[in-house]
Amino acid sequence: MRNVILIGGAGYVGTVIAEELLRKSFNVTILDNFIYKNFNSIKHLQKNDHFKLINGNFSDLNKVNLEINDSTDVIILGGLVGDPITKKYPKLNKITNIDGIKKCIDFFENEMVGKLIFISTCSNYGLINQDLKADENFELKPLSLYAKAKVEIENFILNKQNKKINYEPIILRFATAFGLSPRMRFDLTVNEFTFDLLHKKVLEVYDPNTWRPYCHVKDFARIIFSVLNEEKNKLNFEIFNCGSDENNYRKKDIVELISNKITKTKVIFKSGDIDPRNYKVDFSKIKKKLKFKAKYPVSFGIDEIIENFNLFKNKNKKLFGNYEI
């Protein structure tokens, strides 16, 4: 049976990947140190005999008892995720997202693992000409501490190309996620706008014409499954943008999609250069090479939140997201 270790797997994306891989009969280990006290996110997984939890820090893997054999793959998801939280804790960003992740990757250098998948972000493209779409070879212009750290780790991995390493490194640049997860985040555009409009708040949208690609968390889980199933060493040092061309949207398009479903909303559009990121992304490589086609459009994610609104109604949004640790 194949084993997968999800580093930082108790978060928004990792828990959905864990569910999918358990469904597909993998043994799944999550290593996480629960920086948001997000213990509840994995409770339902603990009933599964093929699931194992390790409460630990990925910066110090020598201290934890990871069971690794030659059918083990590793997915690195953990860290301080997002522009606001890294801006709030810049020192921790350096300790975790740069030094910690490097130590974590180096730990696996001497272990017999198969694929080592580093989850990066399309935010690395920063701000690009709106007539263009960024493919994997496009120049990276990370604007935030968060994206700068991701680019540093991508380069750290790519610099190993001439060294002898025991694993197969793969870099996946995720679009902005949306959709339901056992560890819900309402600090991500689609989820946040839907949450606020459901609560009849006046929604202030800054820089409504800025473009961004989106992808449902379940589609990320499908991508991970297909990457894990690719033939050994076929994806060595490959980089993939993860998402789909049809899910490139401006913020105002997202507002329109939600407003079609929730009536009597009040939205104020403002320009403010609060978040200067503006990029459309080209996803033809993943479509061609991994035959990936997104199954869950943005409208599906909005419907999901509307249908499950009772779970979150009148709850403090700060409980669901990367606001503080």
Ligand SMILES: NC(=O)c1ccc[n+]([C@@H]2O[C@H](COP(=O)([O-])OP(=O)(O)OC[C@H]3O[C@@H](n4cnc5c(N)ncnc54)[C@H](O)[C@@H]3O)[C@@H](O)[C@H]2O)c1
């Ligand atoms: N959510 C998105 O929109 C999005 C978009 C692009 C890329 N990504 C990438 O996907 C990955 C997962 O994102 P997410 O939304 O699930 O984030 P998240 O914040 O929900 O999850 C991150 C997890 O990492 C854990 N963690 C933090 N520091 C740790 C440490 N030192 N040791 C062990 N665990 C630690 C946290 O406790 C948390 O459970 C990240 O690498 C992120 O950069 C996410």
